[in-house]
Amino acid sequence: MTDVAPEASPDTVAQDGNARPYSVSELAFALKRTLEDAYGFVRLRGELSKVTHHSNGHVYLTLKDERAAIDGVVWKGQVRGLSIRPEQGLEVIVTGKITAYPAGSRYQIVIETMEAAGMGALLAQLERLKARLAAEGLFAPERKKPLPSMPAVVGVVTSPTGAVIRDILHRIRDRWPCRVVVWPVVVQGDAAAAQVSAAIRGFCALGPAAGVPRPDVLIVARGGGSVEDLWPFNDEGLARTVADCPIPLISAVGHETDTTLIDFVSDRRAPTPTAAAEMATPVLAELKALVGDLGSRMHRCGGRVVEDRRARVIHAERALQRVPDLVRLAEQRFDIVSGRLGAALAKNAAAHERDLVRVASRLSPLLLQRPQAVQRQRLDAVAQRLQPAAERRLARAGERLEALGKLLVSVDPDRPLQRGFARVARADGSLVRSGAELVSGETVAMTFGDKVTRSAVVDGQGPAGGGDPVAKPAPKPAKPKARPGPAATSVQGDLF
Template identity: 80%
Template sequence: MSDVADTTPAEDGNAKPYSVSELAFALKRTLEDAYGFVRLRGEISKVTHHANGHVYLTLKDERAAIDGVVWKGQVRGLGIRPEQGLEVIVTGKITSYPAGSRYQIVIETMEAAGVGALLAQLERLKARLAAEGLFESERKQPLPSMPAVVGVITSPTGAVIRDILHRIRDRWPCRVIVWPVVVQGEAAAGQVSAAIRGFDAMEDGGPIPRPDVLIVARGGGSVEDLWAFNDEGLARAVAACRIPLISAVGHETDTTLIDFVSDRRAPTPTAAAEIATPILAELKAFVGDLGARMHRCGGRAVEDRRGRVAAAGRTLTRVSDLVELAAQRFGIVSGRLAAGLAKNAAAHERDLVRVSARLSPLLLQRPQAVQRQRLAGVSARLQPGVARGLERASERLGALSKLYVSVDPDRPLQRGFARVTRADGSIVQAGASLAGGEEVAIKFGDLVTRQAVIEGQASESASPAKAARPAKPAKPNPAASAQGDLF
């Protein structure tokens, strides 16, 4: 370690200055001397197979990570193929990369140590969500064919949003609403979930238009960089979203939990923009092609029917031939009509003359005389019976008239009698039944009714026999007569 620890003062009393290269290579030799052989256990989080045959990867645990490299000559001798998420035990030496001031492990051997803790946890969460049905294709919503508004949830400063906007602008003229979020770190999952719920809560016709489709986008990275998109809360927010959602997280080989829950997965953010929007030029060309095909089909249909009509017309008789034939038949018939009518009239005249010789008024008068005689006989038989019936009816009517006169209640009034009735209309049969002050109505022979009031009091001790006797006529009292009182 004398290369980096030599601090002997120079002749002028200052420490010896080192160049950057001297210090970097001195540190490199120190690491290689101190850690020339190490055995290391960790989880592979990122693997890159370079075109020159070397393999670059990252080993990590819960708190740290170290880059590693497997040179081309050692790749074939490895016991396993390096894959992301695989927990391995490697042997090698620690060295540094002077040009970048980074240290790394040069791997010589590699063996599997089990499935990585993070990926194992992810697999358990994935199995639980799959059992709940969040990955089922039946619950996934179809994407709109021609969206008017596209919502994008991503970082506003990265290249992803520029790629998406550029791709949408080239393909389809629509409005793009960007909800800025962080896409890496502990706050990423919460912000992306809030953005999804915020877009989903928008109402149609509001000040900010509701998107027809959503895109959750992020560029590529390691498992740790993309780990926020494996959050359970984010996955449930994606599943509950009522707007069709496209996940475009990482590159084509990167897979996160929301890729299984979303309605559509895109391999890259640019591909997500292509999936979400159609190509306007292609739609115009397609519509134009449909119009041309429609015109061609219509023209063929018209030509086909024109040919069929022409073929059918050749089998029909010409109109002039039909009219001429009918006119000829009409002329022949009309020429025969006058002679036929005269011949028919002459035949009927002959028949009438032949029949009229047998006709005589006596043929009609004889039946009339017979009916007249029968009517006279019937009348002669009916007249005595009718007369007797009328006589008996007259006698019964006379008897009923006499009976009516005899029972007429107003007839005795014409002989000087009067009929006394109470206020309720009942007839007074005995004067003793009237009480003093009681109002009565008296009807005379001229059918005039007068009102009167009874004076005095009725005798309570009067016997019914005495009450029934007619009262003796009272002597006329000149004074009473002058007052108009009946009693």
């Protein structure tokens, strides 16, 4: 390991002969460069803890063993390239470089690759992922779709080479000749999960414009192998793609004893690819035999129904009477009823007559005259009270009307004009309330008591204008002659 502090040089010696003091930043960045130079590539094994997936895409974590711990970070650009997803408690082997964080005086490892430390850790990670997906309801039986009974198109996602596709095609051809669309993918290695997911999404996106019909059922197939070979089918993204697939999907990965994650989320699991082909398709010969048997049974049942109906009609015919007998019986009943009708009507009329006579004895004109007399008395009493009330109300209304007439005369704006006053208005029609508002040369209109309006021009200037404070007095107008008319103090007469 290189020394932290550089060797003494003329630049590091102060004028007084002592060592030059470093700043905190200089020392922190010197330590950072030293760690990065000495440990530019490090491979560590440990258990993950304090795993934090930040919103900016970075992953912060801690690697620890039984005696020590070191902080680590995975930058956003490296997260997608990791072979596994960092999770709490997972034992991993990471590679990266050691660096320091100057702002906090801490050292950490910048992780570039990460892999599980042994198959035991992989299986533990798989169990945790399986439990999480089960808690989300992806394994629920009620969300699994039923397989079509007679598919017209079968989609197969598998490797184009090998015995798997040949077994599936041979089995489908023997059982149910239909169209098979194969989407070739790799079924082993790091790229397998992404290609299988893309194939499933591609089948779901097919439509009439694609030129290839959309499959009625999908088969994801692969031959047997080790746990490492089948590991791409334990990918979380592939499992979610299978769960979201709208087409019924059969998982046929490995042999009967092999189990992968997509077996739990698929709509049906087949122990082998050949068994998947048998699940997806019926047997044409069996369907033909079944249809023939059903046709024979239908004919036999139809014949039995016709014979049964014929026998029932014959039996009912024996029990039915002849038509003339039925008519004669009805005629006899009609004659009997019509003979009784006249006597019944006369008896009914006599009964009603007796009831009318019995009630008529209790009826008399007094029963009608008595209520009329009572109502007449009540009407007379109301009329006697109504006339004085109406007279009083009319009197009060007249008094109010007279008072309103007097008030109208007192607030009449033209009444002061009769006493020699004049109403002054500007050219725009607004009233002049103060002489200070007028300016020299302004034209005003003056209205007099005889309703005559004259125009005038203001002469001189008021005190506020700074001119001559003494205005020339206007000539005294001649006293108007008395005009005949009603007196100002006359009292308005009664309108009534």
